[in-house]
Structures are given as C-alpha cells and as structure tokens.
C-alpha cells in the first residue's frame with residue numbers, strides 16, 4: 049500500500065507495529081508506549097503511544113491556535129470547500145481500489161475482530177459516505193438561506209458557522225466508520241479537529257489519516273492522539289474545545305458533558321428494543337433478522353437488539369426455534385462469535401444469573417465459549433436469549449437490571465399478551481437510552497400507536513424493521529436529549545458540526561433619510 053508501511057496480514061507478536069501520534073504536521077512517537085493485544089490470541093502486536101499530559105500540551109496549543117471562526121467559512125478561505133470536495137473525490141477513488149478496500153476491512157478485523165462480511169460492510173458504508181461528499185457537495189453542505197428584509201438593501205442570511213477548535217472521541221466498535229463520518233463532517237464545515245479513538249482500535253484512524261494526506265489533505269486541519277481515556281479527560285478539561293463530539297458509553301458521556309459545560313454532542317449507549325406486533329407472519333425473515341440484530345459482531349453494536357418484546361401470536365409459530373437455529377450457525381472460527389471487548393464471560397454470566405434469579409430462564413445459549421486463545425480479560429460467549437416475565441421486568445427493583453446494556457451477544461426476551469401493549473410502552477418510556485428501535489408489524493394501527501408513544505431517534509417500522517444496519521443514507525442518533533448527535537447525513541453534519549449564524553446585510557441608507565417620528569401612546573394624546 050503506497051500510503052503506509054502497515055500490513056494487517058503480517059503484524060503479530062513477533063513483529064509488532066509501532067503506532068505514532070500525528071501532531072504539528074508530523075507522525076511522532078511518544079516517550080512511553082503500551083502494548084495493544086490481538087483480541088483473538090493475546091499477542092502484543094501493536095505498540096501504542098501512551099501520551100502523557102506533558103506531551104499533550106503540543107496538541108492543546110495547536111488546537112487552540114484555531115480561531116472560533118474556524119479554518120474556513122463562507123467569508124474566509126471559501127476555496128477550502130472545494131479543496132475538501134477534491135480530497136474527498138480522491139479518497140473515493142482510493143476506496144474503489146479493491147486492495148485499499150480490503151486493507152481497511154482487514155485492519156478492522158485485526159483490532160475489532162468481526163467476520164469479513166461485517167468488516168467489509170463497515171468499509172462499504174464509509175465509502176458510500178465519502179462518495180456523497182465529492183466535488184461541490186461540500187459547499188452545498190454549508191449552504192445558507194436568505195430572507196428578504198423590510199426595505200431595499202436589507203437581506204438576512206442564515207449561515208452555517210464552524211465552531212473552530214473541536215474534538216472527536218470515538219469508540220472501539222466501528223473504528224473506521226464512526227470517526228471517519230464525524231471527522232470529515234467536522235472538517236467540511238471548517239473546524240480544526242483533535243481526534244482520539246479507543247486505545248484498542250485507534251490504529252485504524254492512524255491509517256485513514258495517512259490516506260487523507262496521500263489524497264492531499266492539509267496537515268494542519270486534523271491531529272490525532274493516542275492516549276488513555278483518563279488522559280483524554282484531562283486534555284478535554286484543559287483545552288476546553290468549542291465543541292466535543294463523543295460516541296461511547298453513557299457514563300463517560302455524562303462526565304464529559306460536565307467538564308465541557310455542555311459544549312458536547314453525544315452518541316451514547318444503546319439499549320435498543322424491538323417489538324414484534326400481533327401479525328405473526330413471515331417468521332423465517334423475522335427470525336433471521338432477530339439473530340442478525342442481536343448477535344452480528346457479537347452484539348457489540350450500539351444499535352444491537354437488546355430486548356425483544358414478542359406478541360403472544362408468535363407462540364403459535366416456530367419463530368423462537370428459527371431464531372435459535374440462526375444463532376446456532378455462528379462460530380468463533382469465522383468470527384461470527386467474536387471476542388467481546390468490554391465484558392468478560394464471567395461478567396455476562398453474572399448478569400444472566402441476576403435475570404434468572406428474578407424468574408427469568410435461558411431460552412438458548414447461556415455459556416462461555418471455551419478452548420480458544422482469547423485472553424481472559426475479553427469475553428467469548430454463546431449467542432444468548434434470556435426470557436424474563438413482563439410483570440417481573442416492570443418491578444422497580446428489577447427494571448434497571450433488565451435494561452442494563454450488555455455490550456455482547458446477549459438479548460432479553462419478554463412475551464406480552466394482546467391488550468398489554470401499554471405495559472410494553474411503559475417499559476420503553478422508563479428506559480434512559482433512546483437510540484434505535486423496531487416496530488415489526490404491518491398492522492398500521494399498531495405501528496402508529498407505538499410510534500406515537502415512543503421517542504427513539506432511529507426507529508424502523510414495518511414487517512421488515514430491524515434495529516441495526518445504520519447506513520450513511522439515513523440519520524443515526526438518539527432522540528429525546530438536546531445534546532443528542534447524529535451521524536452520516538447532511539442534516540447530521542449540519543446539526544453537529546456547525547451552528548447557526550444570522551448575518552443581516554443592510555447596506556443602503558436612502559438619500560434624504562430623516563429621523564423617524566417616535567410612536568406615542570394614543571391614550572396620552
């Protein structure tokens with residue numbers, strides 16, 4: 049690969065790769081580094097800079113050298129909109145090359161193990177997004193609108209304005225797609241970006257930034273730091289970016305919200321629900337879809353189906369048997385049961401035991417997968433479905449446990465009877481995370497009732513509804529929180545990466561102008 053010396057096919061414990069920060073226009077090592085292990089066998093195959101606060105000063109100074117008016121806007125360096133359009137066109141050409149496409153899919157597989165199908169789809173979505181912003185599309189993205197004024201010479205213009213110095217903090221699970229879609233949006237809108245990705249997977253964006261440079265990206269627009277989460281927290285506190293876009297868990301989101309005084313846009317935890325409605329047909333498709341939503345990439349998607357509400361009509365079908373069948377086709381060998389990077393198998397089992405203790409039962413799965421070299425700090429668990437009775441789940445002492453996000457191949461099943469949909473809706477109302485949801489039914493009255501009483505940001509409706517998939521062509525993000533971010537679309541970029549600035553042009557003082565008379569209260573005349 050011309051733009052890099054990294055080879056995802058040969059890197060291993062015997063031949064580790066040294067990662068570098070990108071700062072002040074150069075790739076630099078830090079004084080200390082930490083080992084990143086291959087999640088499939090525990091070999092220390094990457095050396096990641098463990099950047100200290102002292103070393104981080106350079107990043108903070110560089111970030112804050114960017115004014116609030118950004119690197120470009122419609123009055124300053126407007127040619128940069130074209131420049132980013134050109135760079136994006138070149139990136140699209142590169143991603144069309146099979147070897148570059150595969151390079152990124154393989155890089156993803158090495159640090160966030162998923163089967164090739166899942167890894168390839170991540171690159172596909174990234175490529176489709178890139179294709180959407182070639183040529184003039186970047187300047188169209190930042191388009192303004194005009195409203196005529198009260199008299200000749202006056203026009204108001206609603207512009208999209210950059211924030212200037214901004215940060216992106218990204219999670220491990222979509223190590224290419226999430227940060228690429230966010231940083232490119234930030235750069236298109238004229239911001240200067242400091243990027244930090246999850247330590248386990250930040251290699252991927254290092255490689256992407258090399259590709260950006262190869263395609264002509266200026267070296268002052270984005271810097272990348274590899275460091276621990278807690279060092280990054282201290283950097284955020286010290287640098288006080290004008291805007292921070294965070295994607296990750298809700299606890300960290302709340303902490304960052306506090307230290308940025310709310311200058312944050314959040315994509316946080318997903319506890320995503322799916323409701324199977326009263327029309328229990330097309331069971332084969334729905335069972336296949338349920339397996340995919342719950343267990344693809346081992347359930348490590350923020351959009352994964354965490355809880356499945358099943359109408360009693362499905363009891364007369366073989367839906368659960370077919371769901372179990374599809375889950376049973378998964379294996380560690382093809383990485384369709386991949387290592388779980390944020391829970392151990394013991395953590396998952398402990399959570400399962402709590403559900404069983406409240407009257408739940410394991411429908412399928414429920415055991416760790418043994419006999420592999422996956423390090424003990426990661427989990428490896430069978431695709432698991434645990435049924436909990438609705439009445440138990442609604443109890444205040446049980447509800448928080450039932451609705452805890454397990455970022456692994458773990459799904460809760462709740463059966464409900466005809467006439468009990470309001471109890472299901474009560475559960476969705478009491479949840480804190482409102483990311484994705486699915487109302488699986490072609491009963492229009494049922495679907496509209498559920499849609500009308502719920503809030504999730506990305507909601508799929510209809511017999512073919514899913515919870516995962518999140519392509520670039522529709523909005524993806526939570527609802528019901530003013531800090532909620534979006535990703536992927538024109539609207540998402542405009543909302544997250546620019547603010548509204550109204551410029552009222554008023555150029556024409558008429559000849560012979562005189563001071564207007566002041567109005568007086570007619571009652572006092």
Ligand SMILES: NC(=O)c1ccc[n+]([C@@H]2O[C@H](COP(=O)([O-])OP(=O)(O)OC[C@H]3O[C@@H](n4cnc5c(N)ncnc54)[C@H](O)[C@@H]3O)[C@@H](O)[C@H]2O)c1
Nearest residue numbers: 218219220245246277280281296297300315316317318350
């Ligand atoms: N809503 C979405 O679009 C979306 C997408 C993907 C993942 N997620 C969520 O992300 C979580 C899994 O990802 P994760 O394990 O990488 O999340 P995480 O919160 O542990 O880490 C996310 C990022 O924050 C950094 N970080 C951790 N502590 C920090 C601190 N104190 N200050 C600054 N940065 C800090 C991490 O290094 C990482 O880069 C799940 O909860 C999942 O639902 C949400």
